[in-house]
Amino acid sequence: MDVFSVESDLDLSINFSNNSVEFPREKKVPALRKLARRLYLLQSQGHVYRVHPIVSAKVPIVKVIDRGTGIECDISVENKDGILKSQIIRIISTIDHRFQKLSVLMKTWAKVRSINSSKDHTLNSLSIILLVAFHLQTRKPPILPPFRVLLKDGMEPAKVKKVVQGYLQYGKGNNESLAELFVSLLSKLASVESLWLEGICASAYEGTWIDRIWEDGRMNFFVCSPRSKILQIVLKMLREQLGRRGSSKSTVVSTVLLVTSQHSIMAA
Structure with a gap:
């Protein structure tokens, strides 16, 4: 990827x-x-x-x-399903450099907190990357288009690459920094805590929230109900940082970047 x-x-x-x-x-x-x-x-x-x-x-x-x-x-x-997904996501990541960088940042953050392991029933790497894609699709203005637009001609990498060429710099109207996107992603996950429990899914295929019972049939590019452990960590972090007197979004950003930089992140 x-x-x-x-x-x-x-x-x-x-x-x-x-x-x-x-x-x-x-x-x-x-x-x-x-x-x-x-x-x-x-x-x-x-x-x-x-x-x-x-x-x-x-x-x-x-x-x-x-x-x-x-x-x-x-x-x-x-x-082969996993290999194909990896190829497709790698192609899509060429649309905007923030997709790749935010995915690395989110994966590193999750690994530091031991919530990036399918073995331990937390989020696997693909789920994290799909959450990042979904977040970028739902920014205003959006940074990535829905995957269904990019996969309209099929799943073959050559066809996807051809479609993606028409969407390069799609998100140039959005000037949010990597740090701002990271914090807003954590806030988004925490803000829909009750909806996760009701079965809401983040669909990168549709670029919107969907109900769990609805399936797009296109290799399941969606994430349903992140484990409660993940929500607890996100909520605790935001409450501790934003709940302090004089704290602000910049404080959270500084803390996040300090932690991730100590774990040799390669976002460049």
Whole structure:
């Protein structure tokens, strides 16, 4: 997705073919278990560590850390859906540089607070990126168009890239800074706390809020009901900062940038 920091994990997919035929879960899980056994052998030889199969996840994976580099890898099987989404988001990120930078900032912020882990049932990286896209779509004036506009000719990367060419600098009328967008995103998530519980979803496909029971059928580019832990952290942070006497939005911005800069963010 081209949305990463120096502490990012490496997402890998083992593909057995180039076709688009769906690889059933009943075959993915045994393949991952076999891979895990090989990785356990490498672990006993000191090459890797923390081998951890997670086959109950929506996308089954094996987590492993390379001892030589310290890089954590999430390995899946035939995750072509994930690969396609990554390609599409990378293309869309060329519309406005703030999309990529705000995604990195939000991912780093979430990781610092241990809420960027599908293993722990918090937000995975794709969900965070979709929330960022949704936020940029709903600014006034908007910075990104709805994904349905960009995907009108289909999901093939070449077609998406051709459509995106007509939307470069789409958000040039919006002069909000990265810090301002970050704080307003946190405020937006906190302000709809009760609606999350009722099933509202943030749809990057439509560029608007939708009901959970409504599905667009286009690879599900939406996020429903972030975990309560995330809402609690957002609310606590905003209340602590904005509730202090003499505090202002600039105080929150300074605190946010200080914390993220200490974790080697690569937003440039």
